[in-house]
Amino acid sequence: MTLRTLALNALIGAAALPFGAQADVTLSTSNDPNAFLGAQVSQLLSHERDSVMAIETDTVAQVLANFKPTAKPMAPVQVEYTGAFLAEQPAASGGENWECLTQALYFEARGESVKGQFAVAEVILNRASSSQFPDSVCEVVNQGTGKKYQCQFTYTCDGRAEVINEKKSWTRLGKIARLMLDGAPRRLTDGATHYHTKAVNPRWARAFPRTASIGVHYFYRMPRA
Structure with missing residues (x-):
């Protein structure tokens, strides 16, 4: 001692x-x-x-x-907007936000091109990152739900049941949701927080700067004060 x-x-x-x-x-x-x-x-x-x-x-x-560091810095998520790229990705899964994002892509954009589906995912995540919208993916997707045709994403308030019938589409869109939640770059829509199909011409679109045209959708960013 x-x-x-x-x-x-x-x-x-x-x-x-x-x-x-x-x-x-x-x-x-x-x-x-x-x-x-x-x-x-x-x-x-x-x-x-x-x-x-x-x-x-x-x-x-x-x-x-x-000392020799063994941990390697995490590489940025790389994506290609092709069906072949998605086919190479492992089956995806996740928690509540993954489920909500996959569901939104399924009902809003499953008929779109892969690029268009990534673009819709960008809008949802851009909203979740903005102080003008709720903080989580699920809150963004379900904003206004309960008021018929007054919600942000029509499928959540059109009175129809959300039924997943196309399993292959769900699997593919789940991969997109996983990539985006894991940090894939948002480079398609230039910060867009809104979109609509080209078949309609909503009044609000006149005041919002258009940032992209992808597939059947136009994309817009909120006006800056």
């Missing part, structure tokens, strides 16, 4: 004594340990501390010299 350990044990033992007991060591009202350990003990502790610190410093230096 080192001198430092003995001294610290004595300090702990003294601190544990009840205030009314007769103790061999009188506790000082000062927070300075020199006041009750004594100058000689403090000097010995200081010498031992310096020795230990020197050893620890050498040890740390040796560890750092021999």
Whole structure:
């Protein structure tokens, strides 16, 4: 047992004594340990501390010299907007937000090209990233649900049951949802937060800057203040 350990044990033992007991060591009202350990003990502790610190410093230096990082930085998610690329991807799964995004792609864009499906996913994630919309994918997708034809995504408030009949489409769209949630770049729509089919001409589109035309959809960004 080192001198430092003995001294610290004595300090702990003294601190544990009840205030009314007769103790061999009188506790000082000062927070300075020199006041009750004594100058000689403090000097010995200081010498031992310096020795230990020197050893620890050498040890740390040796560890750092021999350290070889093994973790590789995470590579950005790379995507190609083709059916062949999606076919090579593993079957996807996920939690609530993955389910909501896959469902939105299924009912909003399953008849679109792969590029168009990625573009719709971008809009949903751009909304989730914007302070103007709810924070999560599921909240974005279901915003306004419950008011017929007053929701943000028609399939959630058109009164029809959401039934998944096309399993292959669901599997493919689930892969897109997984890639996008995992950080695939949003480079198709230039920050779009809205879209509509080319078959309609909503009034709001006149005030929103159009950012892209992909498949059967036009994409728009919210006007800047």
